[in-house]
């Protein structure tokens with residue numbers, strides 16, 4: 232439906248109509264305009280200074296609170312749209328989340344804009360026209376199979392596979408929740424008259440994912456007009472967003488920033504976000520990015536670990552670890568790794584205890600002390616006389632996983648580069664992004680391997696580890712392989 236609406240024109244407005252739309256809906260612009268930036272048209276539209284701007288300016292933009300598309304905003308729309316309310320109710324818990332309610336609201340707006348849908352099925356709002364300004368984002372959920380193959384060995388590959396599965400589940404949930412609602416059956420699902428397909432769910436997901444911001448006091452939401460600002464990190468960030476006393480969204484020039492007419496007004500989508508997340512959520516990697524910044528590698532507790540089931544049950548964190556850039560090198564963090572590398576003979580124990588309300592609960596203990604959260608495990612290990620041994624095990628585990636990932640990435644490199652460069656089935660943008668991500672992740676993996684290698688060597692020189700590895704000199708310890 233959405234793709235067709237854009238092609239046929241009923242779901243598309245030129246960016247030249249943006250200012251009249253904003254004026255009509257009470258948005259205030261102060262010395263700025265929205266449109267493509269000459270020389271950077273590939274980034275779509277952006278916010279541009281119309282005159283010189285400096286410290287002490289009034290807000291560059293004020294967006295009335297009733298245009299802010301949040302969970303609360305959708306619930307307010309639903310009060311005057313019976314069909315929207317029925318749909319949200321039918322979706323249960325998902326309809327009460329920011330993401331679920333906003334995606335459904337966007338679908339309703341596209342439906343309202345469709346000329347073949349009877350008036351009154353979906354109530355039109357200022358946002359019905361707003362979504363006509365939103366470009367089609369080429370996020371990886373829209374990449375072809377050949378393009379996705381270029382991601383082999385990157386952490387984006389499993390992330391996209393998992394995302395597509397979860398989008399499919401959500402789409403099926405939408406279908407089963409709404410196929411008995413008469414108008415949904417007619418306009419969305421009917422074999423002859425229904426217009427919805429999985430692609431529409433991907434489209435509203437892409438609108439939300441690439442444009443949602445976390446607004447102080449509101450949470451995750453889409454803010455029309457502020458979401459026209461492109462991203463720049465660090466000192467490149469020119470403006471910031473917040474809410475004013477009335478709940479309106481405002482865009483403010485950062486202190487010490489001075490702009491000339493024609494300069495771009497950027498915000499940050501999150502300076503800490505890594506290359507993988509930037510491609511995943513926004514479909515680009517900032518030109519100035521010279522490192523993948525961070526990457527997440529999954530990890531399985533080995534089958535021969537006798538406490539595997541209990542460890543998996545108790546674990547609340549994602550099974551894996553995060554590698555990230557630090558000022559002095561590469562570091563990693565994960566509660567899961569610490570849990571993976573200790574066992575009963577070290578002092579880890581699990582017990583089923585009765586809670587005050589009569590339920591039974593599995594609790595983890597370290598040397599008789601209850602762990603009130605997995606984050607406490609690392610502190611307990613750090614205070615243990617065997618700390619260096621545990622660290623060595625953890626580093627070895629991390630290094631093995633980094634090495635396996637590097638083999639996957641570099642092992643597929645030659646074939647991929649040939650396919651990417653010669654393959655005619657891959658579009659230029661996904662191709663360039665995939666190649667850049669491969670390079671950035673490859674270099675982070677190399678640095679991480681070297682960094683854990685030196686850590687391992689340092690640890691191997693400690694007295695605790697030497698004693699541990701040499702059971703003949705101290706019969707308390709058994710031999711272990713850290714190679």
Ligand SMILES: C[S@@+](CC[C@H](N)C(=O)[O-])C[C@H]1O[C@@H](n2cnc3c(N)ncnc32)[C@H](O)[C@@H]1O
Pocket residue numbers: 273274275276277364365366368441442458459460461462463512513514515516517
């Ligand atoms: C919140 S929207 C910004 C407005 C958008 N350019 C438009 O035309 O509607 C985010 C999208 O803008 C583009 N974008 C933002 N910052 C960019 C940058 N620094 N380089 C390239 N593309 C960028 C990406 O396509 C991203 O998914």
